[in-house]
Amino acid sequence: MKYLLFKISKSIKVKTIVIISGILVFSIGLTLVVNIFHVNFKLKEALERESYATGLLVRKTIDNNLQYFPLERFSGMADFLDGIIRINPNVSYVYISSIDQTILYHSTHSFIGSKTDKILFTHNQSPENWKTVANHDYYETILPIFKDNIQIGNIHIGKQKNYIDSENFTILLKTLIIFFISLVLSIFLLFYFLHKKILHPIEALSSEMQEITKDMDFKKQVRVKGNDEIGVLARSFNKMILQIRKYSENLEEIVLKRTKALNQANSELEINNLQMKKDLQIAEKIQETLIPKMLPYFEEMSFKTADISLKNSGKDNFDIFQISEKEMAIVMIDVSAEGVSSALISTMAKIAFHTHSKKGSASHEIVKKVNQEMYKMIGDVKDTLTAYYAILNFETGVFQFTNAGHFPALLHRKKLSTVEELSSKGFYIGILENASFETGSVYLE
Known part of the structure; x- marks a missing residue:
């Protein structure tokens, strides 16, 4: 039921x-x-x-x-x-x-x-x-x-x-009777027309298609009646049945061709995967050489660092180096690319910071020079480079910094039990040749 x-x-x-x-x-x-x-x-x-x-x-x-x-x-x-x-x-x-x-x-x-x-x-x-x-x-x-x-x-x-x-009731009653008779006649005539011209041909077409698909006998053809939309649909079904029959007859050959193509594609993928692994291993080794093994020693302060990154990425880099007797530079670099290309870009950026870090220069001036140099080298590629550059003066205790699209640094003041976010306005490096950067500063005790 x-x-x-x-x-x-x-x-x-x-x-x-x-x-x-x-x-x-x-x-x-x-x-x-x-x-x-x-x-x-x-x-x-x-x-x-x-x-x-x-x-x-x-x-x-x-x-x-x-x-x-x-x-x-x-x-x-x-x-x-x-x-x-x-x-x-x-x-x-x-x-x-x-x-x-x-x-x-x-x-x-x-x-x-x-x-x-x-x-x-x-x-x-x-x-x-x-x-x-x-x-x-x-x-x-x-x-x-x-x-x-x-x-x-x-x-x-x-x-x-x-x-x-x-009078209204009389008119309403007559109207309701006419309404009911008109409704019944309209439904009957419309359904009769739809059943004869649309529903019955569709049911016949559906029944024949179910019989063909049930027996998987693609040698049969559905009967075509008329040249209306249902007749066009029936002819389309016959064309589809013919194509399925031809496809079934050649299915074994197609499967062999597809299997061969898949095996070839898998082989190419394995080769590319091995090459990619080699590139990532090279990038990892390059990154290991870029990260300083020995940190500089100063009587005024000591340094501790940690580098926790994805395996075989090679896109992150940092360095701590001395500019003068009383000035020390800290730089953190992040490249959006992966593999060897990120390691190369990171290396070029690190060298550029070493080259342009001069005694008495403001941090934003050095970042601006590095940006102009990196723009000439990577300005036409889609990879992005962010950096955080800071200069600490041991004599004055002033810590100046410039942020070029990087995450900000955090300053923890132990005596006050506070954490400050050190950041400034600045765009990515190597995107705009004349990008502007700002210098922020704090006093360290």
Whole structure:
């Protein structure tokens, strides 16, 4: 049962029906809702216009009588209003009120003389003004009455709300029936067309392809029906089957060729790997020779160093050497390259620092000269070189330093139990010929 439900849920027929039904329900349902609101609005508007026309008839009669009698002295007006009710079954009541809201005439005689609380028009209104308001269970249309351009009262025409609601319900019911019939017919016709022109050919094509792949019989061909997209797809499958058959027939030869090519590639990789190992070993030996074995001795201080790097890298280097009797230089170098090339670049940089380190020179001046020299040698390659260069004066205790893109040095003051980061602004060495560098300085005790 679960397998059957799973298979049905994956069926393209089911998915197509669900999608089409959803689209139709949404589109037709949206149209239905819009139409209901539109019809409701138009129906209400039509009833208001009908009430307004009735009010105009009443007002015309009143205007004729006002030529001879005041509004409060009309005779037979209540019967006239009652006649309006009889000839207009949709009208629930009609009454005339004075300017002080007293009901003068009413289609229901018992209301005559009572007060109404509807103050909707002022004395500044014109005869063309009229309004429709909700009054409990009624929609009431009100028209002003004028004599000599002065408002003297109002005409009230009421219609029950449930009349509009019943009309809306009738329209809604008819619309729902039409909607349901249209939906069923649309789904049926669309599914019939899709099943005949699309789904059935796809199912047949899928069944034939499953049979071919199940038996791995690539001598068969799928049947081509028509020149539409499904026919093009069937012809494409036949071409693919033909290519697979040819490929299968030549598979053994292809496997032998691929095996031979792989063995050859593996041999080349082994040779390259051995050469790379030799290069890295050479780089390691070069690096070992670059790192000083004996550190210089000074009465004023002692040095301790540690070099912990990846095996066979050859790209890191440092040195401590004396510039003058009272000045000592410290340099740390790091190259982005690997192997012999990094060792060579590191060696050239170390030699350049030794060459340009002169007595009395600021650290940034020496780094700038080294940068210009290294730019001439490695400026056109992609490898980067960072360095940290410092000069310590034993006599003054001043430690000046310049950072060229390297990690900063750390100064630990034992008495204060503090650690300071010693760094300055500076770019990589050998990238820009005229790069600028800065000198920072601290006092060492």
